[in-house]
Amino acid sequence: DQQVKQNSPSLSVQEGRISILNCDYTNSMFDYFLWYKKYPAEGPTFLISISSIKDKNEDGRFTVFLNKSAKHLSLHIVPSQPGDSAVYFCAATRLSGTYKYIFGTGTRLKVLA
Amino acid sequence: DSGVTQTPKHLITATGQRVTLRCSPRSGDLSVYWYQQSLDQGLQFLIQYYNGEERAKGNILERFSAQQFPDLHSELNLSSLELGDSALYFCASSAKFGSNYGYTFGSGTRLTVV
Numbered sequence: 001d002q003q004v005k006q007n008s009p010s011l012s013v014q015e016g017r018i019s020i021l022n023c024d025y026t027n028s029m030f031d032y033f034l035w036y037k038k039y040p041a042e043g044p045t046f047l048i049s050i051s052s053i054k055d056k057n058e059d060g061r062f063t064v065f066l067n068k069s070a071k072h073l074s075l076h077i078v079p080s081q082p083g084d085s086a087v088y089f090c091a092a093t094r095l096s097g098t099y100k101y102i103f104g105t106g107t108r109l110k111v112l113a
Numbered sequence: 114d115s116g117v118t119q120t121p122k123h124l125i126t127a128t129g130q131r132v133t134l135r136c137s138p139r140s141g142d143l144s145v146y147w148y149q150q151s152l153d154q155g156l157q158f159l160i161q162y163y164n165g166e167e168r169a170k171g172n173i174l175e176r177f178s179a180q181q182f183p184d185l186h187s188e189l190n191l192s193s194l195e196l197g198d199s200a201l202y203f204c205a206s207s208a209k210f211g212s213n214y215g216y217t218f219g220s221g222t223r224l225t226v227v
Contacts, residue, residue: 043205
């Protein structure tokens, strides 16, 4: 049972444009969501997170939006840069639990110069 | 350098063998998590330890086991290896049960079973 889904395996965007990566979840008990970025031959690195009490969190060029009723979150990158090319994973957890993160399958973003 | 150290970086072994993957968490972190990433798959949660005790278990096979030692380093033992066990194995650590800044991952161990 895939509780966190990223339905787009890949995405290509022109440099300077907006990249939108999507993530859906099924477990309504999740209350904390994160995005990780992964370059080849490296471990995932934390990018941005959002609590379920918010619907938006912004950090520089990165903004995460949460729609609880739709059980959907998205990551917006504006403007996209070639260095953003990586695999992006969304993850979800319950803060009252063990902090075990459930990850999606990832979206490979390619930013074209 | 994330502060989480995983050794070895690469491992090639034959089917039926046993291997041990090692993880040293970031200084001060008490929780260690193990994840498996197979080809084109997401990160599958295997097991979590907190201060030496098992806290959560995911889709970890019975052939796999783990432990966290008093110095907080952790080992993941994989036995009776099969071709399908070939994957990237990541260790992550966090303070207490977690933090608002997410886990810190190591760079992974790439296991190839031939």
